[in-house]
Amino acid sequence: MKYGVAAFPSKKLQDLANSYRKRYDPHYELITPHMTLKEPFEVDATTIKDVAAEMLNIANRHKPFKLHTTRVSTFSPITNTLYFKVETNAEVVALHEDLHSDFFGGMPKHSFVPHITIGQKLSDTEHADVFGQLKMAGIDHEEVIDRMHLLYQLEGGSWTVYETFRLTGDDQ
């Protein structure tokens, strides 16, 4: 089964992201707006309890982190994906690293760019057009993320939350 780890921001930020995703993100229907902390990975359904146990350990080692988004950015020319860029900080980087320990198969090949996708799979023309508009509109939003979610994917591509983990930092 395919699992992933994400943080869901507040309703306010999700509503804002969805106002764009509704038009520009074909994954709008599959999952609500989120910041990916760990890209989809395959785990046998029987070992998911071990993954959940390890995630609980991780949640106990990390405190809530600040999510501050200051601008709309793009992954172009790699992909025509638009996103709210989330400022990197030590806390979210440490959390991301812990979610890519040897237990989880190690670090990903590409570097971690914290973000909330608001548009993807756009044509070149649409991408340029929408990016131009959204850069003008801008964004400045800050909040605290105090939990992360372990999700799994259904056949149709939609994601179900298996479990949430509060970032308590109790074991720090």
Place this chain on the structure above:
Amino acid sequence: MKYGVAAFPSKKLQDLANSYRKRYDPHYELITPHMTLKEPFEVDATTIKDVAAEMLNIANRHKPFKLHTTRVSTFSPITNTLYFKVETNAEVVALHEDLHSDFFGGMPKHSFVPHITIGQKLSDTEHADVFGQLKMAGIDHEEVIDRMHLLYQLEGGSWTVYETFRLTGDDQ
């Protein structure tokens, strides 16, 4: 903000439900297949932490319960809603009752019919037609539900999981 409490069944049962929902349930895109434990209710965003705290108490008082679905049923003539009927048992009834204590505003007006919706808002003709087919197809699936989810609704109608609670029964 609007909140609700639901249990999400296994991927297997969700995939099966979605094979019908995809065609027959206009809410397909808003939430993955689920059994509602508490109908949507309004709570101020500032008091959601109290609700979550109370739900944790409840989760500690209840053990995992059996979800056994044996047939497709309908809420017709009240609404043209088709669902996997979930056999009632003492555990799920007790959990439902606890989620409707005075703290939560008391018991609902209509009686609790545990179910997983697979089609709704069908025309009379379509309802009769699909119900006939699904009754023939039948279902017999049993699993254990060991957690419940507190969700909130976004502007577009989709639901985000706020937190999961494992039914530990530790305080029983």
